[in-house]
Amino acid sequence: xxxxxxxxxxxxxxxxxxxxxxxxxxxxxxxxxxxxxxxxxxxxxxxxxxxxxxxxxxxxxxxxxxxxxxxxxxxxxxxxxxxxxxxxxxxxxxxxxxxxxxxxxxxxxxxxxxxxxxxxxxxxxxxxxxxxxxxxxxxxxxxxxxxxxxxxxxxxxxxxxxxxxxxxxxxxxxxxxxxxxxxxxxxxxxxxxxxxxxxxxxxxxxxxxxxxxxxxxxxxxxxxxxxxxxxxxxxxxxxxxxxxxxxxxxxxxxxxxxxxxxxxxxxxxxxxxxxxxxxxxxxxxxxxxxxxxxxxxxxxxxxxxxxxxxxxxxxxxxxxxxxxxxxxxxxxxxxxxxxxxxxxxxxxxxx
Amino acid sequence: xxxxxxxxxxxxxxxxxxxxxxxxxxxxxxxxxxxxxxxxxxxxxxxxxxxxxxxxxxxxxxxxxxxxxxxxxxx
Numbered sequence: 001x002x003x004x005x006x007x008x009x010x011x012x013x014x015x016x017x018x019x020x021x022x023x024x025x026x027x028x029x030x031x032x033x034x035x036x037x038x039x040x041x042x043x044x045x046x047x048x049x050x051x052x053x054x055x056x057x058x059x060x061x062x063x064x065x066x067x068x069x070x071x072x073x074x075x076x077x078x079x080x081x082x083x084x085x086x087x088x089x090x091x092x093x094x095x096x097x098x099x100x101x102x103x104x105x106x107x108x109x110x111x112x113x114x115x116x117x118x119x120x121x122x123x124x125x126x127x128x129x130x131x132x133x134x135x136x137x138x139x140x141x142x143x144x145x146x147x148x149x150x151x152x153x154x155x156x157x158x159x160x161x162x163x164x165x166x167x168x169x170x171x172x173x174x175x176x177x178x179x180x181x182x183x184x185x186x187x188x189x190x191x192x193x194x195x196x197x198x199x200x201x202x203x204x205x206x207x208x209x210x211x212x213x214x215x216x217x218x219x220x221x222x223x224x225x226x227x228x229x230x231x232x233x234x235x236x237x238x239x240x241x242x243x244x245x246x247x248x249x250x251x252x253x254x255x256x257x258x259x260x261x262x263x264x265x266x267x268x269x270x271x272x273x274x275x276x277x278x279x280x281x282x283x284x285x286x287x288x289x290x291x292x293x294x295x296x297x298x299x300x301x302x303x304x305x306x307x308x309x310x311x312x313x314x315x316x317x318x319x320x321x322x323x324x325x326x327x328x329x330x331x332x333x334x335x336x337x338x339x340x341x342x343x344x345x346x347x348x349x350x351x
Numbered sequence: 352x353x354x355x356x357x358x359x360x361x362x363x364x365x366x367x368x369x370x371x372x373x374x375x376x377x378x379x380x381x382x383x384x385x386x387x388x389x390x391x392x393x394x395x396x397x398x399x400x401x402x403x404x405x406x407x408x409x410x411x412x413x414x415x416x417x418x419x420x421x422x423x424x425x426x
Contacts, residue, residue, distance in 0.1 A: 001398055001419075002398070004417055005400065005410045005414065005417070005418045006399050006400065006419045007399070007400045007402075007403070007404060007407040007419070007421065008393050008399050009402055009404065009421065009422050010390075010423055010425050011402065012422075020420070020422065027424035028424075030420065030421050030422075031422070033411075033420065034411075035408055035412040035415075035418065069417060070417070073417040109386070109402075111387070114383065115383050115386045116381075116383050116385075116386055116425075119386075122422065122424060
């Protein structure tokens with residue numbers, strides 16, 4: 001660690017958005033840089049709820065990433081080509097406070113007062129970035145709705161105790177089709193040096209809707225090349241339920257309700273077919289704009305069997321995507337649900 | 352591998368500083384208390400610069416070392 005200048009930043013206030021670009025739903029994210037602002041690596045990955053937030057990171061994995069960053073630093077600037085794709089993309093806002101929803105915050109924390117309340121949380125930035133196109137009536141893309149895909153989206157499970165070693169390849173996945181094997185150490189993807197799972201997420205995050213990404217792995221001491229092909233709609237596999245920023249999407253699309261998959265036994269007890277929509281309401285907000293579902297008559301325990309035009313099996317993420325891509329603010333959607341075995345219907349406003 | 356082990360060892364020493372202060376760990380402390388505790392711990396650390404990127408970039412430029420910027424949400 002003495003070979004690095006280590007900085008701890010606990011706020012997004014005045015964060016330079018043209019430099020620090022990572023998954024803003026995470027509560028722990030590392031960016032490795034040269035003093036000239038060249039990004040070497042990103043570290044920190046998550047796809048689960050808080051109790052499982054550390055499943056994809058480890059001190060050993062971070063240490064390997066740090067060792068590789070030191071190698072990249074020693075080789076810099078001769079290795080610019082491998083780093084080019086890692087560099088931040090152009091932004092329309094320079095700091096979080098440029099977004100209307102975050103304009104009330106100052107560029108520093110109020111250590112003499114309510115310090116936590118004075119902090120711009122990273123997830124708020126994510127919410128603000130998504131809210132801007134939604135309120136402007138613009139199309140919400142899959143890349144916006146399903147950000148920072150984890151490698152398992154394409155069928156790759158990485159060993160969190162390593163920098164980028166493949167632990168498992170899912171059958172019939174894009175990764176399997178591309179020729180990845182368990183034990184492969186990912187070196188290059190889309191011509192970028194891979195130094196962490198977060199690096200892979202960065203590449204996938206910026207990949208087009210349909211893509212052919214060249215890769216190189218180390219396998220038994222040999223460099224093995226290949227091409228990872230991503231088909232249309234591949235991002236829609238990315239579940240967003242764990243994200244803190246999804247709370248705001250639930251306000252918009254679900255009126256503040258939280259939907260969870262119904263258990264198979266409960267589905268059977270309700271005489272619902274395997275492919276029929278069946279999502280249980282686990283929570284319904286009671287206050288402000290999060291109480292729209294509650295005010296429409298929805299209660300925890302209700303089982304949704306139809307939502308707008310959707311009647312087939314869907315996840316909560318699918319429902320949110322339907323609303324954000326097919327509906328607009330002010331639309332009303334029909335929700336059919338089961339309560340005490342009786343089917344009921346309500347109409348709810350999209351916000 | 353020796354270098355990796357050395358790095359892990361040093362990281363271990365700073366582990367609490369890197370990942371500390373989750374709400375679960377801190378139990379009954381208020382969010383404000385957790386933020387203040389974190390600042391106290393980090394400002395006393397020889398390894399870390401706290402919330403001052405300008406200083407960090409200046410130090411990186413002067414020393415030739417790379418930067419490791421950890422964004423960590425405390426509350």
